[in-house]
Amino acid sequence: MLPFQRLALQIHSFAALIALVLADPNDWVNVDYVISQAKVEGRSPTADARAAIIRNAQSSAGKGPWTVTSVKDILPPSKDPHDYLSWAPYHWPNCNWCSKAGRTHLAHTSLGSGHNDSAPSTSASSVLNPDDAYENEAVLNLSHRRPRRRSHSHTQALLPLMDIGIEQGQNVIPTSVPDLPVQNTATASSLSATAIPSILPVKFSALSPPAPTSTSQSRGHGPAQAAAKTTAKTSKTSCVPSPTISLAPSATWTTCPYVARDGQVNPDVRTLNGPDAINDVAQAVLYSAVAFALTRTSIYSVNVAKWIKGFFLDSATKMNPNMNFGQIVRGPGLDGVSGTFTGILDLRGLVKIANAVAIIKAANSPDWTPGQDQQMRSWSLDYSDWLMTSPIGMKTATRPNNHATFYVSQVVATKILSGDRPGAATALQDFFAGIFLDQVAKSGEQPFEAVRTRPFHYRSFNLEALITNAKLGDQLGLNLWAAKSKYGATIQTALDFAMALDPRDEDVSQIFPHVAAVAAAYGDPAGKYAAFLKKREPTYQSKSYWFYDQSSALPNAPAKNTRRVIWQREDFSQINGSDPIANVPFECPAVFRDEASVEIDNGVYVTCEELEPYFTEGKVEITLSATLFA
Incomplete structure (x- = not known):
């Protein structure tokens, strides 16, 4: 082999x-x-x-x-x-080491697209010259099919080091490397003999750190081993002075600037x-x-x-x-x-x-x-x-995407644990009267999730949090299932839109529990949700979510024919599940009132102009498939 x-x-x-x-x-x-x-x-x-x-x-x-x-x-x-402690999953080191013998290239195995708790896929990438790498839109946004704002890079601080199981000279990069960010041919050519790190097993080391030789890199290093060897000489370009000719790859954790590669999980985050x-x-x-x-x-x-x-x-x-x-x-x-x-x-x-x-x-x-x-x-x-x-919590609370949606879930959970049910209900009402209003377009599209590099995953991910919040509300006597966005869309609208998409190479099973939940909450008189599950996951009735997602478990949901007002507020009294919301022309989401571009993940920014087509067209780079309902 x-x-x-x-x-x-x-x-x-x-x-x-x-x-x-x-x-x-x-x-x-x-x-x-x-x-x-x-x-x-x-x-x-x-x-x-x-x-x-x-x-x-x-x-x-x-x-x-x-x-x-x-x-x-x-x-x-x-x-x-x-x-x-955890590390940002979509950040990768962007650094070249200088040494007497040439430049040291640290090769990394990218475990591909995925959230930090999802299974990795197979691809390979390498960290190149910081003057070259990630400066091209196609390089940074590997999965984008339309122009995107370049993610902002971060240069952040010192952490203790550990060995991540990189074995010197273990494997050679295969000849086909689809997502290799090649910008400098001289640099790229030197990678053919560069070692790919092993992702298993994870080992820990307590070896003495190398002594730094550069004043600009004079901070102390933690444990390190399995040094990366310097490759052949290349032309003079920008690089980071290296303490030794052979330097441990883990030294990148405290010395190299890290840059965002949205959706590309750095495998060493799994070592914590x-x-x-x-x-x-x-x-x-x-x-x-x-x-x-x-x-x-x-x-x-x-x-x-x-x-x-x-x-x-x-x-x-x-x-x-x-x-x-x-x-x-x-x-x-x-x-x-x-x-x-x-x-x-x-x-x-x-x-x-x-x-x-x-x-x-x-x-x-x-x-x-x-x-x-x-x-x-x-x-x-x-x-x-x-x-x-x-400061961390308050920033999360203002994000327009899944981060705020999951944040509210935690606020509500802690208030339920502490016995503050009125506070829990207020937190949910504030969310659905605020951030949720800009989360779902009239079509059911979720623009802040659709703009990401793995749009089907993120649509499903925010739906996961929205459904959790609606269930928490149901437990507290609120019918939040009937809440409407600024454009008249409900959680059901968002689910229906996502169901009709071709997930392409993403995992369609992420949406299955949400289909069952929406069917339980809103009813399924035409049987389309049952048909979807039967076709895509025939054993769905043996899954744990099938026990959770029954209409009898949601006494305040529309399927139970309740007409509870979600909350008593004059300014949002129309969002009660009965009064239709008139067609509302597009306007930039409220989060853009104070910012021209908004950070929706670490180092990932988006503008109103980039989101507008997702709100107004209702379909951007998607393939509707009616057969999914058959």
Whole structure:
């Protein structure tokens, strides 16, 4: 087997592994509905889904506990292992090392498009001369099919280093490299003998750092190993002075400027413990809480209490109630000592945590004690305060896309955990009366998601958060399903639009749970949602979401024929699910009142002019396919 074939097989196996461990999308299952389902006798229409949840709870029982402190080789800038740490997933080093023998090129394996919790694809890329790389629109926006504003680069600060398993000379870049950002032919030609890093296994090192020789790079380095060798000499161009001829690739984390490549996941972000830990504990506790309510088997509630205690409450392992170091953009400079607004997204699983606590409390579990409940209330109050008052939290709250939508989910979840139901309801009402108004065009398109490099994924991703928020509202007695955007579109409108798209090379399965949720909320008299699921995922009735997404679980949704006013406000009284909104001509979203271009992800900016076609045309670079409904 050729080296690049072995690499492809390795990446394929890694992708399969990631796909197996991915959790369900963010969700909320109505607490009263879960409790009532324990009394259902005979064969239930959701029997297969219930059985799947119980199996998943049983599988989780042998895992955990999960904590942010379980791996301490890499500490956040605070040096406190209780602080959550993650790296911005779409940022890549943009640097060349200078040395006596020539220029050192650090080759990286790009795991392709994907959100930071999605399976990678196979492609290869390399970091080239900072004067050349990422200066071409086609290079920066690899998946764009229409002009885009160039993402802004970041030069940010020092982080401790670690070995990411790069083995010297392991593999050779294959001859076909579709997304290689070649701008300098002399530079590109030298890459044929450059080592591609291995993505497995992840190893940690405590070797002494190399001593810097340049005053401009005189900051201390952390542990490093597996030095990258210098390649052949090239013409004189801009490069960063190298402390040694052979320099560890991990030195890029603190020395090279990092630039945004929207949708292109840097594989080394997976070497940190925090992101997987929160996703795993959130999914495990929700499965186990539902399983306890359905079966009254004590091991499930014991596990819920144990896992929440380990992650949030135990003094030795608890997570501090902040996201000060979420999705840090690495590189030199002072800004990198802080997290970014996108980092809050990492803790979206907190909705499942709040859901699990509410379920086991309603089920009168003796394993969730008043003392634990009070501790969790206290943690939630502290985190809610951080969300609403920290600079990071306040910036996230103003983003016009999925970041604000998921942010609201967390605010509401923490308020439910702390017992502040009126505050939770107000946060939801403010969102649907504000940011949501500009999120969905009349056609159902979501322009702030459609403009991204993976538009189908991001449409589905924001729908995930919108549906979660509507379900949270339903739990609080609100019919937010009937909320309309400025252009008269609802969550259902957005789902219908996304269903009609050709996802191209993206994962269509991301939308399946949303189809079931919309059918439950709005009804499916023509059977189009059932037909879609039956055609695309014949086993959908055995998925956990099928248990969650039943009309009986949404007592305030339109399918239950309720006509509740969403909120009593004169200025938004027309958005009550009954009064139609007249055709509204396009106007720039409110977020552009103070900014000509708006940052929608780390280093990714968009202008009103770029969004306008998505609002007015209702279709940009899409293929409608009626056969998807057949």
